[in-house]
Amino acid sequence: MFKGIPIPTYLWQKIENxxxxxxxxxxxxxxxxxxxxxxxxxKASEMYKNQPKILKELNRCASNQISIFRENEYGSESTGxxxxxxxxxxxxxxxxxxxxxxxITEKKEALxxxxxxxxxxxxxxxxxxxxxxxxEEEYRTIFENTGTATVIIEEDTTISLVNKQFEELSGIxxxxxxxKEKWTDFVVEEDLERMKKLHYNxxxxxxSTQKKYEFRFVxxxxxxxxxxxxxxxxxETKRSVASLLDITERKKIEEKLKESELKSRYLMxxxxxxxxxxxxxxxxxxxxxxxxxxxxxxxxxxxKLCYENYMGLKAxxxxxxxxxxxxxxxxxxxxxTGVDGNSYELFSAPYLDSDRNTEKVIEIIMNITKRKQAExxxxxxxxxxxxxxxxxxxxxxxxxxxINNILQSILSGxxxxxxxxxxxxxxxxxxxxxxxxxDQVIRGSKLVSNVRKLSQLEExxxxxxKIEILNVLKNxxxxxxxxxxxxxxxxxxxxxxxxxxIEANDYLEDxxxxxxxxxxxxxxxxxxxxxxxxxxxxxxGVNYVxxxxxxNGLGVADSMKDIIFKRGYNDESxxxxxxxxxxxxxxxxxxxxxxxxxxxxxxxxxKGSNIVLFIPEVD
Amino acid sequence: MIKIEDIFIVDxxxxxxxxxxQILTFNGFKVAGIANxxxxxxxxxxxxxxxxxxxxxxxxxxxxxxxxxSKIILQMDNRxxxxxxxxxxxxxxxxxxxxxxxxxxxxxxIAELIDAINRAIxxxxx
Numbered sequence: 001m002f003k004g005i006p007i008p009t010y011l012w013q014k015i016e017n018x019x020x021x022x023x024x025x026x027x028x029x030x031x032x033x034x035x036x037x038x039x040x041x042x043k044a045s046e047m048y049k050n051q052p053k054i055l056k057e058l059n060r061c062a063s064n065q066i067s068i069f070r071e072n073e074y075g076s077e078s079t080g081x082x083x084x085x086x087x088x089x090x091x092x093x094x095x096x097x098x099x100x101x102x103x104i105t106e107k108k109e110a111l112x113x114x115x116x117x118x119x120x121x122x123x124x125x126x127x128x129x130x131x132x133x134x135x136e137e138e139y140r141t142i143f144e145n146t147g148t149a150t151v152i153i154e155e156d157t158t159i160s161l162v163n164k165q166f167e168e169l170s171g172i173x174x175x176x177x178x179x180k181e182k183w184t185d186f187v188v189e190e191d192l193e194r195m196k197k198l199h200y201n202x203x204x205x206x207x208s209t210q211k212k213y214e215f216r217f218v219x220x221x222x223x224x225x226x227x228x229x230x231x232x233x234x235x236e237t238k239r240s241v242a243s244l245l246d247i248t249e250r251k252k253i254e255e256k257l258k259e260s261e262l263k264s265r266y267l268m269x270x271x272x273x274x275x276x277x278x279x280x281x282x283x284x285x286x287x288x289x290x291x292x293x294x295x296x297x298x299x300x301x302x303x304k305l306c307y308e309n310y311m312g313l314k315a316x317x318x319x320x321x322x323x324x325x326x327x328x329x330x331x332x333x334x335x336x337t338g339v340d341g342n343s344y345e346l347f348s349a350p351y352l353d354s355d356r357n358t359e360k361v362i363e364i365i366m367n368i369t370k371r372k373q374a375e376x377x378x379x380x381x382x383x384x385x386x387x388x389x390x391x392x393x394x395x396x397x398x399x400x401x402x403i404n405n406i407l408q409s410i411l412s413g414x415x416x417x418x419x420x421x422x423x424x425x426x427x428x429x430x431x432x433x434x435x436x437x438x439d440q441v442i443r444g445s446k447l448v449s450n451v452r453k454l455s456q457l458e459e460x461x462x463x464x465x466k467i468e469i470l471n472v473l474k475n476x477x478x479x480x481x482x483x484x485x486x487x488x489x490x491x492x493x494x495x496x497x498x499x500x501x502i503e504a505n506d507y508l509e510d511x512x513x514x515x516x517x518x519x520x521x522x523x524x525x526x527x528x529x530x531x532x533x534x535x536x537x538x539x540x541g542v543n544y545v546x547x548x549x550x551x552n553g554l555g556v557a558d559s560m561k562d563i564i565f566k567r568g569y570n571d572e573s574x575x576x577x578x579x580x581x582x583x584x585x586x587x588x589x590x591x592x593x594x595x596x597x598x599x600x601x602x603x604x605x606x607k608g609s610n611i612v613l614f615i616p617e618v619d
Numbered sequence: 620m621i622k623i624e625d626i627f628i629v630d631x632x633x634x635x636x637x638x639x640x641q642i643l644t645f646n647g648f649k650v651a652g653i654a655n656x657x658x659x660x661x662x663x664x665x666x667x668x669x670x671x672x673x674x675x676x677x678x679x680x681x682x683x684x685x686x687x688x689s690k691i692i693l694q695m696d697n698r699x700x701x702x703x704x705x706x707x708x709x710x711x712x713x714x715x716x717x718x719x720x721x722x723x724x725x726x727x728x729i730a731e732l733i734d735a736i737n738r739a740i741x742x743x744x745x
Contacts, residue, residue, distance in 0.1 A: 401679055404706035404725045405632045412638040415729045419645055429641060436634045521633075557658065557682045 007100050012044060014062045014095040019044040031103065054087065061089035062097050071104065084108040148243045153231075155203060155238040157182040157196075169246060171220035183242075188216040188224060198231075202240060206233040217244065226251045277365035280351055281306050283326055285316055288360065297340065297367075312339035321348040322361045335368065342369040388458050391586070395454050398579040399447065406444045413437040450583045453510060457583075462590045464503040466618055469545065470495060473532060476512040484520055488527045491516070495534040500545045502615045507587040514580040515549045515611055523553035523608075536617065544593075547613040555605035556597050565595045591615050626736065627651045627671035629660040629688065630704075631680040639675060646733050657683025661691050670696050673739045675732075678705035678714070686710055686717065693718045700739035704732070 002009065008028035012019040021042050029036045039047065048055035053072055061068050068089040073082060086102040143150055149166035151159050159181050162174045170177065170186060187195055195215060202209040217227040231242035268291060271278060277294035281287055285305045290298075301309040307316045316323075321332035325348040333347045344365050351362040413433040420426045420433070470493070477491050502508075519530050533548040556564065565585050588595045593615035601607035626648050628639045636653050643650055651671040654660035657680055664670065674692070678685040689701050700720040703711070704727065711722045720742065721735050 401706055405635060408706075408725045408727070409632070409634040409638060411726055412635070412642065412729065416638060416641050416645065419729070423645070426641075426645070433638070433641070436637060440634060554655075560682050 010099045012097040065091045148245050150243050153240045191215040279363050283359045343372040406440045409440045467504045469500050480516045491530045493532045501618050511584050514584045519551035543617045544614040545617045549611040550600045552608040556609045561597050625672040627674045629654045630677040631655050656680040657688030660688045674701045676701050678707045
């Protein structure tokens, strides 16, 4: 059994004052690598002369008959290695000492490593503690200086930690809040239930609980602030940390912005509903924005060139108001015709965007086609009114002149006749004067009739019918001859055909009558020759009936030829022509015809005149 | 003493030409001539061997108005007394400014015409 003990064991016997090695086991032999047989019988004083501690402990055990346990560093004679040994000395009566030696070198080394590790661990722990302390300090510093109100909330809704900003937000000191107040004390009633649910859900399932939302905060004074809260759980705890951002002012601005945007949208909708186009164009003519009106009209040309798509041009317009608007920093406007043929009024104003960049303009584009048409119609109407007014003034003036002459003739004739009655020598004039007076009355009547006709021509739109002119002319010739029986008239119609149709009305008779009377009036020849020549002529693709009234009368001076039928009604030079020819001119105008006067024999006024009429012929 | 044939009638209205002539002869005056418009008046005035001293001048006539004719005639003889007889009162101021002696509105009586002629004659005497 001694031999089989796994611990190296030696047996010593006390002899006299020394100890002799008398036996050892297999483990001891193995420890000394088979060298132990050489040491049997050796004295301890010899073997351990260099290991006084072991020698002393052996002797002490044997002398005092006690057991001793020691750990010693031991230099093995047999192997020469330095080892740590755990040695147990046991006394066996009467004089034996059994020594168990255990090599604890590796155990010792492990222990040393363990001690060293423990030391390092302690140092690390210390460092960690210091680090944690530092982190806590840093954390505290961060907590205090987040810039937003921050709180730590316990599971039961108690606020355990607040920063300075929260004190300011709430109006309550941290001493009064921390571990005393609950967050529910700072929330308006309407938001409370929602937030409580979030609070408890967050502790069950943090990841699926809303971490950022808005609520209304009530401070110490009872004032309500809009708050954006960002909240999350502190890992491995039931506590949450929340940052509260006061967004009251931002909300107000947002509300105003929303209101402004709403107004802008209403404005834009309103502008769109009345068909006003709006766009934004860069200084290099690119369209950045179009409202619906312009998109519907010109297609979506965002990013394309304005002049190409709006105007159908290959280069920017020389008159582009945008460049002027940017140059002058003022609103510029222009009327122009679009690629669709409509008229537009364009207002161009420098546009300051959020980048404070003014290199673009906002343009308001209004379709003014209808307005332009109305303006044109108004101008046309004004022109017609002005012409009608001028004609009315002209007729009034002519009438006043002619009626004055008529009345003057009647008055003078009557006064002379009264004088004649007292002077029988002049009786022959009495009949002549009476005839003149009668003529003047008839002339006056005709004048009134002409004025009435002129008035009708002005006031009533003329209905024209297809009329054969030769019959009308022949009838009028008969009437004129009948009323001028005292004169020797030779009136002839020289026509290339039998029927000539024109669009006319009953006033055609007045045209012929006035022209014939005029030819008779200004003729001092014994025989008054009048030829009415009727032919056809085409001018500018229009077929006309050409009528020429040729007479052998006094003729018309060259200076008067242009005046009589060509000048405007407000030209005083025309006033000498009399109301009859004015009526003729006006009637011919309503027939879309033309009238002028020439010498019957070109260049010789004394041979009489030729009044030429051109009236469009109809089939 | 002014000669009675010195009165010259300028008017385009044939009936008035006849009546002017009767009025003048009835009142002891003679007619130097009758012109139908301004141009004719100037031509005739140039040709008169004894220039008429008084002209009865209408304003509104074809070819040339009384004002235009009077300007030229007065350049030829600034002593001639031109009596404007017209319904066109708008030219009264202009007629007098160019040297017309009198301006008579139509409608006038024979007495008014004779009075005007007598005043013209008196202006020569004075």
